Amino acid sequence: MAMILDNPVTDLSLDIAQDASSEADMSVPHPENRETRSLVTAFTTRFGTLEADEELVLTFPDGLIGFDRCKRFLVVRPDDQSPFRWLQSLDEPSVAFPIVEPAYFRNDYAPTIADTDARYLQLEADTPTLLFAIVTVPRQNPRGMTANLLGPLVVNALTRQGKQVIVQNPEYTTKHRVMEELSLKVESARAA
């Protein structure tokens, strides 16, 4: 038994775009809110001190592969126009992974994950999930960026617990060229 992930949803991002509306997210909450909202504060190398609602924290109990000490993360969205975000570690201030939802650059990504992983994440067929691919952006050539569809991040949106799973589909690799696959997606949308 295995589970196919084809119903990803939901948004649990911390917006830090520099406009008036999101500044409220970064500031200390009003005194009357302090008791009802639980906040986490973390220093990060890339973004300075981040403060966010505890509800936005994603927990990866095993860490990410090769980063087992990084268990708690925030999805940080520096620009609400961009599909790319950062998965910022709250345990290691300097560790942040660029991420994108695979649906941004292809419509047909429906990875099969092991039953073990589905049970670990307490996923039922209708559980809302977040699905992210980690992106690598070469320093000199941002358009040559690649996305890892072999080891995506799957998060149960109800428990906010996640895992970097190794998918069972042989067609997915660690280096999908994002811009090329996005071009194909756009072209096929126009042809339709």
Next chain:
Amino acid sequence: MLVLTRKPDQSIMVGNEIEITVLEVRGEQVRIGIRAPRNVTVHRKEVFEQILIENRNATSTESLPTLEELIVSLPSAKS
């Protein structure tokens, strides 16, 4: 590292629940069967390492592509 010599159809137990069986030896290739509890994940090491390396590469990304960089490279913008 513990080193054991096994013949086809012989097994190794790791703890009480994980059984690793040599199924077949053909030239340079060895077929191995693994029986493990459902909460134990088993992967080829090279797949695991590929992802580990890719994770490391990703963390050295300095900045995300800007929207301009994304738009220029779409076919719709070329025509």
